Amino acid sequence: DVxxxxxxxxxxxxxxxxxxxxxxxxxxxxxxxxxRQDPGLGLRLIYxxxxxxxxxxxxxxxxxxxxxEKKERFSLILESASTNQTSMYLCASQGTGRLGEQxxxxxxxxxxx
Amino acid sequence: xxxxxxxxxxLIILExxxxxxxxxxxxxxxxxxRWYKQDTGRGPVSLTIMTFSENTKSNGRYTATLDAxxxxxxxxxxxxxxxxxxxxxxxVSANPMTTDSWGKFQFGAGTQVVVTP
Numbered sequence: 001d002v003x004x005x006x007x008x009x010x011x012x013x014x015x016x017x018x019x020x021x022x023x024x025x026x027x028x029x030x031x032x033x034x035x036r037q038d039p040g041l042g043l044r045l046i047y048x049x050x051x052x053x054x055x056x057x058x059x060x061x062x063x064x065x066x067x068x069e070k071k072e073r074f075s076l077i078l079e080s081a082s083t084n085q086t087s088m089y090l091c092a093s094q095g096t097g098r099l100g101e102q103x104x105x106x107x108x109x110x111x112x113x
Numbered sequence: 114x115x116x117x118x119x120x121x122x123x124l125i126i127l128e129x130x131x132x133x134x135x136x137x138x139x140x141x142x143x144x145x146x147r148w149y150k151q152d153t154g155r156g157p158v159s160l161t162i163m164t165f166s167e168n169t170k171s172n173g174r175y176t177a178t179l180d181a182x183x184x185x186x187x188x189x190x191x192x193x194x195x196x197x198x199x200x201x202x203x204x205v206s207a208n209p210m211t212t213d214s215w216g217k218f219q220f221g222a223g224t225q226v227v228v229t230p
Contacts, residue, residue, distance in 0.1 A: 035220075042220040042221055042222040043157075043202070044220070048217075058217070090156050090157075092156070101159055102218070105156050106154075
């Protein structure tokens with residue numbers, strides 16, 4: 001059974017803290033994604049990685065960075081958390097090919113106070 | 114402006130009834146269109162994927178249609194069940210050969226469906 005796991009379901013952090021969100025997939029997929037989801041806006045791409053140590057900015061990368069040291073793990077880093085980064089964060093992975101299925105993790109609800 | 118627009122924003126239907134959700138897009142050139150179901154507090158799960166040449170695809174009680182000429186898609190739910198209560202998201206991808214990154218899916222804001230007993 002396909003699995004994408006995220007390190008936390010709920011997280012509460014203070015403004016200015018450094019925050020790490022981790023995502024692990026067990027499907028040997030090359031492509032991994034980080035999205036944030038806000039009411040009425042749909043999912044927005046933060047960063048995309050198509051291979052180990054390779055990354056590409058999405059639509060809203062400001063305030064975020066990523067790390068992909070191993071194929072199965074893709075981390076999202078909030079260098080200095082701010083209240084406008086309060087959101088649902090979703091990780092996804094996808095196999096090769098433009099028709100590859102995209103599998104999502106359960107999401108991390110991050111609250112920055 | 115969002116390149117994928119969904120309607121209605123939300124709808125309430127009685128258990129056992131049918132409903133149709135709409136998706137209009139401007140993404141071009143078109144590669145494929147996906148419908149996802151997202152239960153509250155969970156990640157989206159794929160229902161269907163359609164390419165330019167496909168105009169209908171079914172997954173159980175879910176049937177998606179695609180008109181690539183008018184850039185419209187619909188998702189029809191037949192004989193709704195309480196477990197169909199969820200957000201349904203339309204996602205469109207551009208042709209990867211003509212973009213600088215094929216990692217970019219364009220997501221609609223979703224239609225929230227509530228099925229009542």
